[in-house]
Amino acid sequence: MSSLSSATTSPGGRVVRVAAGQGFWGDWLEAPRRQVEGGDVDYLMLDYLAEVTMSILQKQKERDPKMGYARDFVGAIESVLPAIAKRGVRVIANAGGVNPPACAAAIREVARKHGVSDAVRIGVVTGDDLLPRLDELIAAGHPLANMETGEALSTVRDRVLSANAYIGSVPIIEALAKGANVVVTGRSTDTALTMAPLRHEFGWKSDDWNRLAAGIIAGHIIECGAQCSGGNCLYDWETIPDLANVGYPIVEGHEDGSFVIYKHPNTGGRISVPSVTEQCVYEMGDPRSYITPDVIADFTSIHLEQAGDDRVRVFGITGRPPTDKLKVSIAYRAGFKAVGTLVYAWPDAYQKARLADKVLRERIAALGLTLDTILTEFVGVSATHGRLAGPANDPPEVQLRVGVRGTDKASVERFTREIAPLVLNGPPTVTGFAGGRPKVEEIVAYWPALIDKSVVTTTVEVLT
Amino acid sequence: MKVRLLDIAHARSGDKGDTANVGVIARKPEWYPVLERYLTLDAVREHFRGVIAGDVERYELPNLGALNFLLHGALDGGGTLSLKTDAQGKVYSTALLRMVIDVPDDEAREARLPGAKKWPSYTRSHRE
16 A cells, blocks of 8 residues: 555655654653654654664663653654654654564554544554573574674673674564554664655565665765754854754655755754764764675765755765675663763862872772773773873862773772762862762663574564 | 864764764864765775774765765673773764875865875873
């Protein structure tokens, strides 16, 4: 089923508009509603999952089997319900986390509460969660080796919290074809959330590598929300207007694979060749090989041109067939960490902070704490750029920031008790300890791996 | 002529595991060849020596007027393992733009590169 009715025709041919409403879990709560109310759009795309989000969700699900998805999504859906129910806007989100069915149930409840149950058809994509199958997969000869270190997963198997295959556009398209107007997935790739509706609407074939790659790059450009429309933009940042009212990006997709990035009128921010270029290079590896489950996109084929105020046209993109593997995001328990901070004031703030660090380290050594790493930073001097920052010229204040990491929880806990005493028994003019003792955090580390595509099967269900 | 990257380029950085990437973009298309020629792999390696633990890779994107650098071992393990303030490499962008590169005078004039100013202290080591 295609939804020709939801897209519009322009002098340049039919277009499909996909609006980005969340760039990560924790992004601006106002953005989804502003994207559907600021002008006509066909799809609202919400990206909630970062690399370690799945493990946080897995912990929540262990405590309560009805949890394990991005809770913010429920509020987002509530804020855009009129657009879904009355104006035919469709929503695609990877908010399902490690529990897409529970996420769907929560959305259903919100629709019922507002009396629009009939108008909300939820498509649920599952099959990315490999945790229940992990031992079976390892036994069948899938080592799930760490892509960075080459180590076999068996070395940390007993500490694994979550394991999810990154899945592509196919199941999302299946849900749309079955009539879903809210599609909830687990660990879909961020870019598939944008490429899928374009592919669905234009009927791009599964081997139309250039168009599929264009859809992926459209997704890459808007997957971080306002980061392509003036947010975090270094180029002439001081001239970017009205960030308080920043417009999130929208893809205006064309059948030939070209597209325009724009934002709603009367919003702040800026969409320009420099702002879009900055997002193009964000988190980039080898630009010729941006690998996704659907296609390998070539970032050296991207052409950008300014096509009016706050409009950038993107064209010329090429792609090639994908590999026969899927990336797997695995999270495992990797010890504990804590970070303590104190602020030292002028004069000689840096020297005082350095002395405090020395004292702290002597005490840690005297206590015999078992720590793998102690990292000291001097915020205001060298925390972000190290020696490249040049010499400290007696700054008005310096924050001493000491982090520790280790597998012995008791040692990390003991470290957190050594910060506050420095206020009275260390160097002078120290403040900024009102937050209390540092918190001990369990480290949930990321283990990227590959698996044969053939062993991952996705399932699509549309709730009616 | 000495040219500070910050004056001829902009940049954005991010992370992938323990690797930070910095995309460096010419502020004007006609300045890209200067970056391509003089912002070399060796120069960037030298710039980040002692700041990152691993090697550097360099990729060219002439279509975007950009170079992409991968800085390995830049994030104290990266992601949730990292104890760094900048665990996700968000501000390596301007750490790279601190670089001062040498461009032959005639090329600098032809490309109308800004500034023959002196940039003395952007890369000098701390006196501890």
